[in-house]
Structures are given as C-alpha cells and as structure tokens.
Amino acid sequence: MGHLSSLRLYNTRTRTVEQFAPLRGDEVRIYVCGLTPSAQAHLGHARSFLFFDVLRRYLEFRGYRVTYVQNVTDIDDRSIATARERGTTFDVVMAENYASFKASMRRLGVREPDEEPYATAYIPQIQAMIRMLIGKQYAYVVEDGVYYSVRAFPRYGELSRRNIEELEAGARIEVGEYKHDPLDFALWKFAKEGEPSWPFEPYRAGRPGWHIECSAMSRELLDPQGVGFDMHGGGADLIFPHHENEVAQSEPLMRRPPMANTWIHGGLLLFDSRKMSKSLGNFEPLSQLLDRHDPQAIRLLFLQTGYRKVMNFTEESIGAAGSVLDRLKKTYRLLRASKSGGDKGLLQRVDEALADDMNTAVALSHLLQEETPSLDEFERVLTLLGIEPHASWLEETAVTLPADFVERLKSALGPSTPALRAFAQDDKSVSPEALLERIIALRNEARTNKDWAKSDQLRDALASCGVALHDTSGGTTWSVVA
RNA sequence: GGCGACGUAGCCAAGUGGUAAGGCAGAGCUCUGCAAAAGCUCCAUCCGGCAGUUCGAAUCUGCCCGUCGCCUCCA
Structure with missing residues (x-):
C-alpha cells in the first residue's frame, strides 16, 4: 500500500527527529541490546522489548525487510557471584533466567529475534576485535586485563553528550585496578582463581567485558564490511556508558562510521516513581507480574505512552488498560458478527500516527475512536500493534466456573x-x-x-x-x- | 556537584505558535422489580509558578518550584 508520509524517527545520535531511510535498499538492520540474565527480568525490560517489537512490525508493514538482532549477555560478574552463592555455575543461573524471560516474551506476543547471539558463542570475534584495538593503540594490556583507552578516541562522549573532562573529575581508579585512566573500561578481564574463563593467546585466559560483545556481534552479524548498519537500540540507561563505549570500540575499526545510522532509546519505566530495583524493595519478576495481569493489557498500557518518555507504572494504570482491552475485544466481536463492510481509513490513520516517530498513543486513540472500522483493517491494526486477537476474544464472557x-x-x-x-x-x-x-x-x-x-x-x-x-x-x- | 528529561482534569495521556485527542474513573438519562450489563449524554475557559517575546503560547525565552533519571551494574 502507499504511505502518505515518510517515517520519521528520533535519533539519539543527532538529537533530532529524522526522516528514516535504510542504508541498503529496502533492508533494515537492527541491533538491540538484549538481556543480561544474571537476574530475573522485570517489567522495565518488557517495556523496552515490547517497543522494539512494534517498531519491527511497523517497519515490515511499510515493506522493509528487517533483520532484527538481539543479543544475550550470558557472562558477567553478577552471574558469577550469584552462582557462587547458590553453589552452582554462572551458566546455570543465566539459562534459568533467560528461559523465564523468553517465556514472558512469548506471553507478551513479542516475536522472536532473527538472530539471538550469545556472548560466549562469539569469543573468537570478540578477541579478534580486541587484538585489532590493541594493534591500533586503542587498547592496552595490564595486570588484570585488557583496557580500552578512552583518551585515544577523540570523539568519546559524542553520543551521550558527555564532557570527558567532567567525567574525569568525578571518576577515580579503585584499589586493585590497574587501568591507566579512570574512564578506561575493560575489554577483557583476566580470570582470577575459580572464575570461568576462555583462553586468549598471547594474553591470558579470562572473559570479555560487557561492551565489547555488542561491538563484535553487531559487526559480525550486521556489518562485516564496517560501513554501518541502520538502527541500534536499547533502554535510555544504556546510552552511557554502554553505547558510548560501543561506538568507541567499533568506529576506529570501521571503514566508514558511524556504527549505527540511527540510535533509538526507550524511556525507562518507574515503579512508585522509582526505578525498579531490589534495593528499593519495588522489584517484581516479570513472570510473576504476568500471572497477575493480562499480557495484552500490559502491551496496551505501554502503547498509551510515548516510547521515549519516562513512564510510571501503577496498579491503577494497568487496571485502566484492562478496560481498554475489554473494549477492543467487544468491538472485535461486533465486527466479526456484522455482515456490513465497515469504514475504511483506520489503517491509514494509524499508519500516519506511527510514521510520526512511532506515536502509538495516537494510533491507539484512532483504534478506540473509530466507530465501525472494517474488520480487515481492525485486525491488521491489532496485529501491527502486536495485540493479536485470539480465539478467546470471540467468547462473550468467561464460561469456566471457578473450581470450587x-x-x-x-x-x-x-x-x-x-x-x-x-x-x-x-x-x-x-x-x-x-x-x-x-x-x-x-x-x-x-x-x-x-x-x-x-x-x-x-x-x-x-x-x-x-x-x-x-x-x-x-x-x-x-x-x-x- | 555535573549532565539530562519531565511537570496537561481524580488517574493515565496526546498535543511544540492559532485557541485543549483518547482512555480509565465519576455523574445524569434510557432500559430494569431492583441491580448488573448495554446505549445515549456530560465531565480542563485551561495546560507547575512568575515574568517576557508575539496580533496570538500548554507550545518560544528567562527565572523559580517540584519529580525523576544518568554520572557505578542496569532495558
């Protein structure tokens, strides 16, 4: 179908809303930073991946061929510590939490990534990149590992708009650290006694730092030529230092930067006006929350708010979303039952809204405002937003009596x-x-x-x-x- | 302390110069023995505060107040 407007997206790299155009033909290559499953996923993760799911659906709706890569950071310090406490190994901790996360994503109707690279499966690529950075003087080896030399990259701070001098003022080297500059970060951590490790010749066995895996895997899977891919996404909390560091690692080795044409970041989700964390006592695992609330209602809740905005989650707001979902189900039943054609135009209005930097809130309001849309358009819009009607929608009411x-x-x-x-x-x-x-x-x-x-x-x-x-x-x- | 985001009705929220989308909740009416459900209708003279720019501002500028985030692991 023809689209009236071109797609406009906010680009963190330029801090402006830009017209989107793929780098290569009708192909859109997306890399989204996935989960580090050293702990259970929570609703904040769900908000982020739910958004990228809708973005992906919309890009495909507009006729693009999308390659969506979402990594798994399956080795990190926290998983090693947790495994030690529980008397098991890091990979067991990771596997448990990741399986739970995947199950939650299925319940939420989030589609599977095209590629789902595990960091531990890309050790050779990670090491190759580290060797190149050392060779080009962007990295150096000390007693406890290989570090990236932030001072070697003049554009450091550009993505996150940080001033390197100000960062320097607030940072310092901890006791037991051997890096030359407080801002330098680990590319490779040499293994201490009893820690999981991978051999790294001619250096020492150890594990990759967090940032390097994304640089290595995105290049391997999306941009082997080093001329950039289309979109790099994640939560707003990843802009600094994670994404800034990725840029610093990747771009010196590229033939033609930038690493990603468009950087897309989702706003964080707050609980009781606080970021969810165990220390604040407002942590609830996603899997548990999905037992209490309809996953489709949760999706609707997120669609109501601009994806870049900080959003505060409350039990009241999820209740309201549940009412909206009931209305959609009712409309769907009526449309299915009626023989008439319905009005055209809903799909185009929704298209217009999403073209405007993924304004899902306005898209949703069209869906609720339209009195008698055509069934076909109604279904297509629901699918586009990822709220796919399933068989239970057709049942007027719940017909299963309580067991007792x-x-x-x-x-x-x-x-x-x-x-x-x-x-x-x-x-x-x-x-x-x-x-x-x-x-x-x-x-x-x-x-x-x-x-x-x-x-x-x-x-x-x-x-x-x-x-x-x-x-x-x-x-x-x-x-x-x- | 540095950087940044946000502050729109009871609640969630769209709207970035032309006179306040949508949803939830609530109210009234119809229907009903009553209730529920359903249908119809209503529900911000106003966008944190104070100045300023402008013919005109929720939308731009300045200051103030408030909330939150990043600066350490984080979607």
Whole structure:
C-alpha cells in the first residue's frame, strides 16, 4: 500500500527527529541490546522489548525487510557471584533466567529475534576485535586485563553528550585496578582463581567485558564490511556508558562510521516513581507480574505512552488498560458478527500516527475512536500493534466456573436450601453448570412471583461465588467475574 | 556537584505558535422489580509558578518550584 508520509524517527545520535531511510535498499538492520540474565527480568525490560517489537512490525508493514538482532549477555560478574552463592555455575543461573524471560516474551506476543547471539558463542570475534584495538593503540594490556583507552578516541562522549573532562573529575581508579585512566573500561578481564574463563593467546585466559560483545556481534552479524548498519537500540540507561563505549570500540575499526545510522532509546519505566530495583524493595519478576495481569493489557498500557518518555507504572494504570482491552475485544466481536463492510481509513490513520516517530498513543486513540472500522483493517491494526486477537476474544464472557464453585455455593446458600438438597442427592451426576442453571431457574420463578427478597438472595449468593447474572429481554445470562 | 528529561482534569495521556485527542474513573438519562450489563449524554475557559517575546503560547525565552533519571551494574 502507499504511505502518505515518510517515517520519521528520533535519533539519539543527532538529537533530532529524522526522516528514516535504510542504508541498503529496502533492508533494515537492527541491533538491540538484549538481556543480561544474571537476574530475573522485570517489567522495565518488557517495556523496552515490547517497543522494539512494534517498531519491527511497523517497519515490515511499510515493506522493509528487517533483520532484527538481539543479543544475550550470558557472562558477567553478577552471574558469577550469584552462582557462587547458590553453589552452582554462572551458566546455570543465566539459562534459568533467560528461559523465564523468553517465556514472558512469548506471553507478551513479542516475536522472536532473527538472530539471538550469545556472548560466549562469539569469543573468537570478540578477541579478534580486541587484538585489532590493541594493534591500533586503542587498547592496552595490564595486570588484570585488557583496557580500552578512552583518551585515544577523540570523539568519546559524542553520543551521550558527555564532557570527558567532567567525567574525569568525578571518576577515580579503585584499589586493585590497574587501568591507566579512570574512564578506561575493560575489554577483557583476566580470570582470577575459580572464575570461568576462555583462553586468549598471547594474553591470558579470562572473559570479555560487557561492551565489547555488542561491538563484535553487531559487526559480525550486521556489518562485516564496517560501513554501518541502520538502527541500534536499547533502554535510555544504556546510552552511557554502554553505547558510548560501543561506538568507541567499533568506529576506529570501521571503514566508514558511524556504527549505527540511527540510535533509538526507550524511556525507562518507574515503579512508585522509582526505578525498579531490589534495593528499593519495588522489584517484581516479570513472570510473576504476568500471572497477575493480562499480557495484552500490559502491551496496551505501554502503547498509551510515548516510547521515549519516562513512564510510571501503577496498579491503577494497568487496571485502566484492562478496560481498554475489554473494549477492543467487544468491538472485535461486533465486527466479526456484522455482515456490513465497515469504514475504511483506520489503517491509514494509524499508519500516519506511527510514521510520526512511532506515536502509538495516537494510533491507539484512532483504534478506540473509530466507530465501525472494517474488520480487515481492525485486525491488521491489532496485529501491527502486536495485540493479536485470539480465539478467546470471540467468547462473550468467561464460561469456566471457578473450581470450587459448588463448595462456595453450598456455604453461601446454606445446606437447607431446597435447590441444594435436590442437588445433594445426586451429587455426582449433576454438573456445576447444571446446578447453576437450576439456581437461575429458581430465581426466575421467584421473580415471576414477585418474591424479590428470594430473588435477590439467590443473585447475591451467586455473586459471592464469582458468578454475575444479567437479566436481558432474551432471558438471564451469566458470566464469571474475578 | 555535573549532565539530562519531565511537570496537561481524580488517574493515565496526546498535543511544540492559532485557541485543549483518547482512555480509565465519576455523574445524569434510557432500559430494569431492583441491580448488573448495554446505549445515549456530560465531565480542563485551561495546560507547575512568575515574568517576557508575539496580533496570538500548554507550545518560544528567562527565572523559580517540584519529580525523576544518568554520572557505578542496569532495558
């Protein structure tokens, strides 16, 4: 389809909203910094990856061929420490947390990356890059490892807009560190006794620093020629030092910088106006949070806010998103049921909104405002935003009674209730649903007799069992409520 | 301390010079024995404060107040 507007995206590198154009034909190569699974993922991670999922869907919608790489930092200091505490090895810790993260991403409808490189699988490439940096005098070897010499790269600080002198003033070399300058960072850490390590000739066995893996893997997978790839993304907290360091590592070895044409950063997610962290006591694992909230509602919640903005997460806001999701489901059911064609134009309005630096909030408002969109466009927009309608959307209400429905009903009504006495005699042969239908019949009988007290008593009893009644002109229906 | 972001109705939030999107919650009406559900309607003379620029500012400038982030591992 034709697009009215070109795609405009905010580029952290230039601090402006720019027209987006791929470097090579219709191909868009994206590298997003993935998880370091030395601890459990939280909702803040989800916000970031959910955004890049929508960006990727939208780029494909516009006809680009997208290659999406999201790395896994599967070796770091924290995992070694955690493994030591738990009497296991770092790779076990990493594997556990990463499996949980992947399961959460599936629940959220985040598509799999095209490439998912693990740092430990790219040790040769990482070492090759370090050797080149040493050879070009950008790195040096000391007692405890190989360090990058920040002073060797004049453009250091450009991406994050940091002043190197000011950084220098606040930094210092810790006891036991051998680097020449406080700003220098480790490319390779020589292994201490008992630490996991990979051989590195002619130097010493050890493990890679955090920043170098992204430089090595993005080059290997997206830009072997060293002429740059299209987009590099991550959370705003990665701009400094992580992305700044990546630039410093990669660009001196490139034929034609910059490393990434467009740098895209997602705003952080706060909880109770604080960054989520264990020390502040507001940490909740993503997997646990997804047990409490509908993953699609969480996606909607994030779509309501500009991706670059700091966002504060509250239980109230997720409740509101749940209501929005219910509305979308209802609209979807109505559209599926109706034979008429519906109005065209929704897709184009959503396209326009997303072209404007991924304004998902406005896109979502179009989705909610449109009275009778065509089913086809409605479905395409939902898919574009990653809120794919599944089979359960078509069910008017939840039809599964709580497991303890019969028990709860017995205690709510009391054993002397006629309906239950009849039920008690053939306890096994009557389903809970049949019992419910019988209660409803009794209530309607009472209503016919204008016995409102009895009618309301039965309705209240069902309500206490999690079943709500709806009296319609066509009869009484029921639904399960939370 | 340095750098940066943000401050729009009870809550979330769009909107970067032309006179306040959308959602949640709430209110009223219709329907109903009542309630729920559903449908309809209403809900910021105003955008943290004070100055200034302008014919005109939530949108630009300055100062102030407040919140948060980065500067150490972090999506």
